[in-house]
Amino acid sequence: SQQGEEDPQALSIQEGENATMNCSYKTSINNLQWYRQNSGRGLVHLILIRSNEREKHSGRLRVTLDTSKKSSSLLITASRAADTASYFCAFFSNTDKLIFGTGTRLQVFP
């Protein structure tokens, strides 16, 4: 399967702590994206990192990409209860399919 894999599958932390999620993939990519999904709702795009970038920031989000290891990580700093959601990485295959990882469920306790 070309599907990306994420770990951990689930993560529980306290407000104020940092949350780190990892994504691994198998194909070559020209960019990797991260999405957020609140329970049962549509996905919302968070950030896109291109294959020639190693790190990217957006507010409290920091994404890294290591194309040699075919892996990416999403760091959410100073987490809030409102960050509780599922997070997915996604990338386009060489046949233009947009493929998603299996997701990480993040629970942030007040």
Add this chain to the structure above:
Amino acid sequence: EAQVTQNPRYLITVTGKKLTVTCSQNMNHEYMSWYRQDPGLGLRQIYYSMNVEVTDKGDVPEGYKVSRKEKRNFPLILESPSPNQTSLYFCASSLIGRTEAFFGQGTRLTVV
């Protein structure tokens, strides 16, 4: 407002009764796709379309049909639904060029 609209949001139907889930986007996007989301399996792509009259199979196309007669619409058709198609379905669109995707709010389908 830029958006992807799916209808219906919820649907309960019986085995074998043909149904269509509509998807429409107002962003002039070339790329549109359908996904199903099941517990433990993440999102799996059913079909995608690069432009009008161009459709391709995703990873789980069996039991589904799509059409792309207009740029804004990409309906998902289940000719003879079965219980294993009970799932949460999402439509998404994006510009060509492998950019960010915009998602509809989802259609929760139950086939009994």
